[in-house]
Amino acid sequence: VFSLNDKKLARQIVDKIKKLDINLKFMHVCGTHQDTLLKNGLDILLKDCGIEIGQGPGCPVCVTTQKEIEEMLLLAQNGITVTTFGDMINVPGENQSLQNLKTEGYDIRAVYSIIDAISIAKKNKNKEVVFMAVGFETTAPTTASVLLKKPPNNFSILCCHRTIPNALKALLDMGEIRIDGLIEPGHVSTIIGSNVYNFISKEYNVPQVITGFEPIDILMAVWMLVKQIENNEAYVQNEYTRAVKKEGNIKAQKIINKVFKSGDIRRLDPDIVGYVQVESLDYPGADETPL
Amino acid sequence: VCLAIPGKVIKILNNENALIDYGDGTKRKVNISLVDINIGDYALVHAGFAIEKLNKKEAKETLAIFREMLSIEEEN
Numbered sequence: 001v002f003s004l005n006d007k008k009l010a011r012q013i014v015d016k017i018k019k020l021d022i023n024l025k026f027m028h029v030c031g032t033h034q035d036t037l038l039k040n041g042l043d044i045l046l047k048d049c050g051i052e053i054g055q056g057p058g059c060p061v062c063v064t065t066q067k068e069i070e071e072m073l074l075l076a077q078n079g080i081t082v083t084t085f086g087d088m089i090n091v092p093g094e095n096q097s098l099q100n101l102k103t104e105g106y107d108i109r110a111v112y113s114i115i116d117a118i119s120i121a122k123k124n125k126n127k128e129v130v131f132m133a134v135g136f137e138t139t140a141p142t143t144a145s146v147l148l149k150k151p152p153n154n155f156s157i158l159c160c161h162r163t164i165p166n167a168l169k170a171l172l173d174m175g176e177i178r179i180d181g182l183i184e185p186g187h188v189s190t191i192i193g194s195n196v197y198n199f200i201s202k203e204y205n206v207p208q209v210i211t212g213f214e215p216i217d218i219l220m221a222v223w224m225l226v227k228q229i230e231n232n233e234a235y236v237q238n239e240y241t242r243a244v245k246k247e248g249n250i251k252a253q254k255i256i257n258k259v260f261k262s263g264d265i266r267r268l269d270p271d272i273v274g275y276v277q278v279e280s281l282d283y284p285g286a287d288e289t290p291l
Numbered sequence: 292v293c294l295a296i297p298g299k300v301i302k303i304l305n306n307e308n309a310l311i312d313y314g315d316g317t318k319r320k321v322n323i324s325l326v327d328i329n330i331g332d333y334a335l336v337h338a339g340f341a342i343e344k345l346n347k348k349e350a351k352e353t354l355a356i357f358r359e360m361l362s363i364e365e366e367n
Contacts, residue, residue: 002297002333002350009354012361032294085338113339115322135338138295142340145324187295190335190343220357242350243335249343252325 002242004216013219017049017226026225028183029056029168032213040215051222053183056171060134060162061087065265068160069093072132075158076106081124083117084132086110114146114157121155133157136164137191141252144259163262164188165196172204181225183218184210186240191256193248194238201234212240295337297345300330311336 028034034055037043046053057063070093076082082098089098089110102108107127111117114131121129133143140161147157164185172179184197189210197208207228211221217239224237238244298311304320311321311334322340334341 002345004350004354006354009358009361016361113322115339138337138342141325141342142322142338145322145340187335187337187342190295216354216357223361242346242353243343249325251327252342255325 004212004214006216010216010219013216013223014045014049017046017051017223020050020226020230022050022226022229024051024180024226024229025178026051026053026181026183026222027056027177027179028053028185029164029171030183030185030188031061032187033183033185033211033218036213036215036218042215042218046222051226053222054177057167060136060139060160061091063162063167064088064091064134064160066093068132068158069097071158072098072130073101075130076101076108079107079128081107081109081120081127081129082132083109083111083120083129085112085134088132088134114142118146118151118155121152125152125154127154129155131155131157132160134160136162136167136185136188137252137256138187140260141191141249141255144255147259148255159260161260162265164192165200166262168197168200172200172206179206180229182206182208183221183225184208184236186210186212186217186243189238189240189244189248191249191252194236194244194246196248197236201236205234207234207237209237210240210244212243295335295342297333298336300328300332300334300341303330309334309341311341 037053043053069091072082072084073093073096076098084098089102089108091097098108109120114133117129117131143157143161168182182200194210197210200206201208207225209221209224211217221239224239228234296313298313300309301312301318302310304310307322307324308320309323309328310318312318321334321336326334326341326344328334328341328344333345333347335343335345
């Protein structure tokens with residue numbers, strides 16, 4: 001039910017766009033969108049229609065700073081068990097990656113979820129276990145939820161979470177690239193909702209479409225953006241209505257706000273312009289009534 | 292990192308966890324503390340957590356709405 005598949009419709013969208021004779025540059029900020037674009041040859045197909053879709057730096061892995069990676073390497077070298085998502089393991093620091101250290105025999109473990117990292121801490125009471133918490137608002141509530149439930153004393157996190165709306169703002173403020181329209185990430189949006197993007201269309205006059213991850217989702221998003229531009233409009237449209245609500249997931253937002261507060265990442269890395277880090281950690285703890 | 296997969300809730304295990312069927316024979320325990328969800332609902336699962344309940348009605352209507360949007364265009 002949730003996977004949209006209609007080749008005829010896809011073809012129809014492409015034909016319609018092709019007829020328009022346009023030359024537009026859109027940007028998305030999501031690794032999974034990039035995957036859909038490349039796997040299905042949509043990037044080439046759309047280029048033929050005069051539409052180029054670039055990938056903005058929206059992947060948690062590429063917005064993690066060198067300093068954060070170096071911190072994790074240092075922790076591992078000091079005998080601490082380092083856990084993180086598989087994607088992070090191969091990301092290089094200045095000289096080496098977590099993978100290099102793992103081969104040298106340091107205790108580094110790839111996990112699928114922060115819950116797995118908690119299990120590792122419970123099973124190894126005599127060891128300190130650190131979870132490198134990366135990711136945008138999709139992942140931040142999973143970290144927050146675990147921290148609110150009194151994790152074991154030998155468990156800590158290194159908070160490397162980021163927020164999407166501020167990242168987009170920073171990107172647009174740089175003004176270095178032409179962006180005629182933004183394709184907003186579907187999964188982050190399930191948490192933050194569609195309303196939070198409104199200020200971007202207002203302030204920067206950029207059309208936006210929140211979209212899913214099937215080829216047809218991307219094509220439809222492109223179509224919606226093209227139509228807005230044609231009508232000289234700029235607002236937020238939600239193509240991914242089967243998962244994203246205007247207000248988002250309020251329960252998850254409350255949990256995020258209870259645990260994290262946002263700050264400017266330039267303190268950590270002056271080379272990264274304006275990215276905002278969600279930083280921990282003054283969370284009230286497990287004695288609070290659960291949300 | 293932000294990959295999420297839809298699945299159907301087939302059993303509520305306790306306040307925090309449910310059993311989710313991904314439809315390909317894979318069933319996993321998933322943390323449901325971020326959502327309000329019941330048996331039979333579909334959820335989007337990311338990193339061991341259900342992050343949102345999926346809207347079956349919207350999903351069913353999405354393609355029809357798209358087709359309509361495109362054909363209205365034709366009439367104009």
